[in-house]
Amino acid sequence: MAHLLKLEIRKFRLPRKMITTFLAVAFCMLFITVSLIDSMADPEQTKDTFESTFLVIGLLVSLVFLIYSSILTSTLVINEYSQRTITILFSYPLNKRLLIAIKMMLIMAFTAISILFGYVCCCGYIIGMDYAFDMLEGSFQTAYLSQWVAMAVTSAIVCGILSWWPFVIGMIRKSVPATIVTSLIVLFARQLIITKTPANQENLFQVVFTLMVTLAAVTIVFREKVTKID
């Protein structure tokens, strides 16, 4: 299994894709900076608080990395089917389902770690910026951290689970556009659900429910679609 993992990382040059992760985090920071400067420059606008800025960070980071994970799913999995390299891959002495599962676990881990990394960078950035330029309402308190860490970890787990949905739909159609569009739909649906909760975050029941439904869909796809070559 470790051997297959290494092969996938080498084949798709995943270390190089870390550059994209850094760029995506930089994009999130830039977006936050523009938003903060805008609220500072306009005297009629009230300054953002740490809480509201943290929610924006959560939204941005999950948006960027869920879309990125769907692009990875397309590259690592769906393209193998659409470009027919899967016929070669499946003619090797390997367990076919395990091979695809490894690819997907790699994507899920990559997504979750990238989201956590995004949170750490963006939160550190706003704390630093506020310390230097007093950009936010109030001052940073260490008590925020315990709340933020819990929310960031929950968000990383949920997005890791949700990153399987582009795979599920993409495998049904064996189509790259379907994979990427699914990530947008998933994001939209998640946003609709969490904005109705007070903390703008999934509760334990929602996390478990999402996990169960996702597992059911993934099991069906693994049973019916993964080994099927048209």
Add this chain to the structure above:
Amino acid sequence: MEHIIATSNLTKSYKGKVVVDKVNLHVKKGEIYGFVGPNGAGKSTIMKMLLNLVRPDSGEIYVFGEKMDDKNYEYLKRIGCIIENPYFYEKMTGLQNLELHCDYMGYHDRRRIRDVMELVNLQNIEEKAVSHYSLGMKQRLAIARAILAKPELLILDEPINALDPEGIKEMRLLFGRLHQDYGTTIFISSHILSEVEQIADRIGVIAGGKLLKEISIHEVHEYQTEYIEINTDNVKLAACLLEQDKRLSHIDVVDDAVIRIYGAAVSGKEISALLIKNGVGLESIGRKENSLEDYFFRLTEEGE
């Protein structure tokens, strides 16, 4: 004789249409088996089933004497293959693609990569991305990949597609060498019958999903008798004259205008003289030979 591939009543349907129909295939160890049939006959589907890429609806497959099932994939270590078109990771170089193949197959002799690149005449372009290869070059690289891990069995689906005549000859010699030097069993499909005829020990003819015949190439050659073909405006009279005057018994009236005489001890000159003397109009006359192509068409027509 030990069979390296054997199938029993192998059947597969797609959307209600039977594409492989109770096929009983037998490939002996160490032979080159030519698998011939028209497009859509079921050749590629059978090859995919042998590689566990497609699951049969019913029937059994034995490879290396072991019954194949979904969970059995270790036998694939002993097989090299080309299925459909030559597929590669296009952004990678030819060399990287072959290295990756070694890694997946668990084959560690990296020097062998350079050797096979030389064998297929791609030694100077290993570092070029596959996306810049021509179709012929990709086909050569696919052959290199198939033989890289020194497989005991090669399953090659139309391996000489897209190759120029020189390339076809090179590959024919290469397959012959692999067969002779390493005893590799080769199961090869091709629609170029003359090529199959030159390398195969036995052939299997498939049409409409049914395996019509498995026959050794020596037996096919027995069918390749010479004959004289006559184009005439009066086949009845011509046949009558040939029977009575020349005592010829192996006469085949093909259609309203064509007669074939098998095993004739008379010359074409004598026959034309006889027919003209008796007022039979003669369009053409000449010696011909039944080829594998004729044999193939006869079988497939009978099959239909």
